[in-house]
Amino acid sequence: MSAPEQQTAEEASQGHGPESDGEALTRAEKRLLIGLGIAGAVVVVIVLAIKMLGGDDDPTKAEQGTAENAPELSDGTIVEAPAVMSPTTDPVADDLARADLAGGPLDWALLGDGSWSVDDGVLRSSSEPADANPLAVVAVPDELSDDWAFSISVETPAQNAGFVWGVVDENNYWELRSNQQYAAVVINRVEDGETTQVKIIGPSGLAEGQRYTLAHQGETITIAEGGEPFLTVSDESLAKPRQVGVIASTDAPAGFTEPELAAIVDD
Known part of the structure; x- marks a missing residue:
């Protein structure tokens, strides 16, 4: 060898x-x-996404708050999303081609501290005051009946930006908020100013240039990204409120374009 x-x-x-x-x-x-x-x-x-988006830094306290202070939510709050979105007709589009948010084809309202403005066709949230979460919502006209769809595109994704539905006022609504940093979205119910986390989805987040649709039918809201449904929320609190729109944090202003309302065609 x-x-x-x-x-x-x-x-x-x-x-x-x-x-x-x-x-x-x-x-x-x-x-x-x-x-x-x-x-x-x-x-x-x-864990970090839940802590940042769930509304409380103390997990034990958050769990107690959910049990003691949350509204009664049935097991069917989050239900299976449909395979496809229902077709729509007679859309009313808002090109935001004006100096002020008011005065367009959609009936806008601003809720909460902070504000939204129109800037060259883009709906932009304000950066003041600090730690505010302004809502920009559209009132759905009665002629659209109970089945309607609100669509809007994301121009500037931002931390804690998202969508609101079932809006009664600035202290009572449902929301989807995006945590861009940790690639997650959280669905909350806000009642009397108290936030209850319903579901967290990840990896996910608002995508620049993507179009989102919130379709209301009876007591349900189905949310789609690029026409693909990914979430359906069902709760009796969603039957009557007819305000829907967007939300953002003044700590990270967001931008949206091409809002539109349409009637859902009966199957």
Whole structure:
């Protein structure tokens, strides 16, 4: 046996050869550790998203608040979304081509602290005052009956921006808020100013240039991205309110374009 061959045999006998079981086991262990690390990172992201979007920094306190202060929500609040959105007709579009939000084809209202303005065809939220969450909502006209759809496109995604529906006033509504930093969206119900987290979805977030639709039928709202339904909320509180729109944080102003209302065609 030559010297190089002898060295190779010795290395193999000590578990250092290229085909040794010892090194194969080490690689398997490395893969396992990498998998555990990825899983741990996912858990951290979800926990952080829940803490940032759920409304309370103390998880124990948040759980107690949900049980004690939340409205009665049935198990069917989040239901299976339809495979396709219902067709619509007679859309009323707002190109926002004016100096003020008022005066267009849609009946807009501003709720809460902060404001929204029109800037070259874009609906933009304000950056003042700090820590405010202004709503810009459209009143759905009676001629659209109870089945209608509100659509709008995202021009500037922003942290904590999103959509509102079932709006009664600035302290009572449902919302979908986006956490762009942690790639998650959270669905909340706000009642008398108190926020109850209903569901968190991730990885997800508002996409620049994407169009979203909120379709109201009876006691349900179905939300679609690019025409694809991904969430349906069903609750009796959604039957009567006829205000729908957008929300943002003044800490990260957002922009939306091409709002539109349409009637849903009966199946």
